[in-house]
Structures are given as structure tokens and as C-alpha cells.
Amino acid sequence: EVCRDKYDAVLPLVRLLLHHHKLVPFVAAVAELDLKDTQEANTIFRGNSLATRCVDEMMKIVGKHYLKVTLKPVIDEVGYPTETVFRILSPLEYPISLIYILLTAPCVENLRYYVDKVFREIVRSSISCPTLMCDVFYSLRHLAAKRFPNDPHVQYSAVSSFVFLRFFAVAVVSPHTFHLRPHHP
Numbered sequence: 595e596v597c598r599d600k601y602d603a604v605l606p607l608v609r610l611l612l613h614h615h616k617l618v619p620f621v622a623a624v625a626e627l628d629l630k631d632t633q634e635a636n637t638i639f640r641g642n643s644l645a646t647r648c649v650d651e652m653m654k655i656v657g658k659h660y661l662k663v664t665l666k667p668v669i670d671e672v673g674y675p676t677e678t679v680f681r682i683l684s685p686l687e688y689p690i691s692l693i694y695i696l697l698t699a700p701c702v703e704n705l706r707y708y709v710d711k712v713f714r715e716i717v718r719s720s721i722s723c724p725t726l727m728c729d730v731f732y733s734l735r736h737l738a739a740k741r742f743p744n745d746p747h748v749q750y751s752a753v754s755s756f757v758f759l760r761f762f763a764v765a766v767v768s769p770h771t772f773h774l775r776p777h778h779p
Contacts (some may be wrong), residue, residue: 604647607648608655612652612656618733620648621734624644624648624734625639625645625733625737626737628645628646629737630741635738638738638755640755646756649730649734650756651758652727653756653761654772656727658773661762661774662671662721662772662773662774663719663722664722665712665762665765665769665774666774668708669766669774669775671700671708672708680701712762731757735749
């Protein structure tokens, strides 16, 4: 009733809960409510609920340095052509992303090389993942396994839906979102 859109309150709420070290129990509580409405394990945490928005904001705040250390060197290595290069490549309205840049490269092997490199860096960085993120993911993993006890993979998809789809993939496709590049390429 205070906010017209409950999602307007997510960032201040996450900051307040982080400050008071109460984010993990809050996310666990709203995630549990979210899971009660989830009918299929393969759609777990795919929508924009209060729980997913809170985790998204937490990852942006807590994971900023982790993401920068993990992906920025690879993104800098790829580099981004200037706008004039894109006009030469395609006169169409261009949805510019890292994948688009790599696919327009002379060899598709570039795509494979950089995807492999990004994946290796992510795997190597797991030990550096911020403790708070690990605690939240542990909680989500436990809740997902409890909600879908007959699906042995749900505990992993619950976490990977955040780590890969909402954190690393967003950073690769839109590096400016996490301040890995100064502008949208």
C-alpha cells in the first residue's frame, strides 16, 4: 500500500536487510512463498517475483567486485568495436551484445574460444564467490530440493537460474549494466 509497485521497494529493502544482516532469512522466506506457487521444477525462479528481484539486487550489490574480477579481463580482451564499425557490419537496427560481436567475427571459432574462456573463468572463480551469495544460494538450493524432492537436479537449476541466467549472462550480454564497460556497446 505504501508503494504503487512493490518492485520499487526492492533495492531499498535489500540495502536495509544487508545492513542489518537479515537478507538471507528474508530471501528464504519470500522464496519459500514463491515455491509454493511453482508447479514445475523446470520453471523454478524464472519469473520476476519479489524473491527473484531481491536476489538480483543482492547479486548486483554484493557480487559487483566478484563479477569484475571474474569477467572484466575476458570482456576487455574481446573488446567492442565502435559504432561506426557496426554501421559497416549491419545497417539494420542492431541488438548489440557480446554474442553479436563474436558472431560477426571472421571465424566462429572466436565464439567458441571466448565462451570456453568465460566458462573457465567462472569455474575458477567459484572459490571467490562472496559468502553472502553462497549463503543465499545454499538456502535456495535447500528450499528447491524440499519443494521438489523427486527431482535430483532441481537444487542445481534453482541456483544456476540465478548465477548464470541473471548474473553472468547479463554481465556478458550487457557489460555496462555491471559497470564492466563504460557504455552500452
